[in-house]
Amino acid sequence: MMLSGLAGLAEITQAEMDMLTGEMGIPALKGAVRLDPRSVNGVSGLGCHITLPHEHEHRNFAAIEKIITASDMPEAAKVLSIKAFSLLAQAEAAVHGMAPDQVTFHEVGALDSILDTCMACRLFTLLEPEHFICSPLPLADGVIFCAHGHMPSPAPAVLRLLEGVPVRGFAGEGETVTPTALSLLKALGAVFGPWPEMTVKKTLISYGSKVFVNAPNGAVWALGEG
Numbered sequence: 001m002m003l004s005g006l007a008g009l010a011e012i013t014q015a016e017m018d019m020l021t022g023e024m025g026i027p028a029l030k031g032a033v034r035l036d037p038r039s040v041n042g043v044s045g046l047g048c049h050i051t052l053p054h055e056h057e058h059r060n061f062a063a064i065e066k067i068i069t070a071s072d073m074p075e076a077a078k079v080l081s082i083k084a085f086s087l088l089a090q091a092e093a094a095v096h097g098m099a100p101d102q103v104t105f106h107e108v109g110a111l112d113s114i115l116d117t118c119m120a121c122r123l124f125t126l127l128e129p130e131h132f133i134c135s136p137l138p139l140a141d142g143v144i145f146c147a148h149g150h151m152p153s154p155a156p157a158v159l160r161l162l163e164g165v166p167v168r169g170f171a172g173e174g175e176t177v178t179p180t181a182l183s184l185l186k187a188l189g190a191v192f193g194p195w196p197e198m199t200v201k202k203t204l205i206s207y208g209s210k211v212f213v214n215a216p217n218g219a220v221w222a223l224g225e226g
Contacts, residue, residue, distance in 0.1 A: 002184060003116055004048040005206035005221045006123035007035055020122055021115065023072040028052055029115050038207045040216045045205035050112045058104050061089040064114060073122055080121035084187035088179055091160040117184055124188055127223070134190040136166040137182070142173030158182055166192045172212035198224035 007017060014035055022030040038047040068081045089100040142153045157179035170176050202223040210217050
């Protein structure tokens with residue numbers, strides 16, 4: 001949802017997205033992201049689909065940092081990407097009672113999550129906004145399934161990362177905020193609050209792939225000048 005939203009605001013073409021994924025320096029990642037128009041309840045927006053070979057590899061923070069450092073992304077995008085994974089490692093370490101360098105990422109260590117985070121950071125550096133404002137995050141009850149089994153929503157790592165973050169209720173059940181997304185928002189320097197005073201230049205709705213009953217899974221984006 002964040003990747004497609006940032007890509008839409010930056011007006012990235014499919015060819016340009018293929019070039020950006022190529023900067024990762026991993027053949028399987030180049031061209032793995034496809035931007036696609038979507039519609040939910042008759043309202044048009046933008047989404048993305050990531051196609052990668054299935055893998056079972058679990059990576060720790062050092063392994064992911066090595067991938068990012070070795071990539072051809074600009075330094076600013078590397079710094080943001082590493083910061084996002086560092087925040088995530090700290091949260092997971094606190095949950096499991098270990099040091100951050102001992103944390104092994106399961107789903108987050110897969111190539112699709114690495115690609116998702118790194119490309120969001122890369123697109124953010126293209127937009128280079130002076131301020132990044134985000135509304136209170138929607139949270140719902142329910143149950144999620146992860147590598148550690150069934151857990152109540154929000155996930156433990158999300159609870160750690162939520163400190164200092166305003167939230168609101170969501171009219172659905174299940175995972176609405178992932179640890180990866182929240183660590184990414186914090187790495188990008190998101191300030192949580194109401195709409196700022198600005199002249200709106202571009203708007204966009206981006207949609208995620210998960211479907212919630214009676215609640216659209218999307219985000220409203222606006223780019224403006226203050």
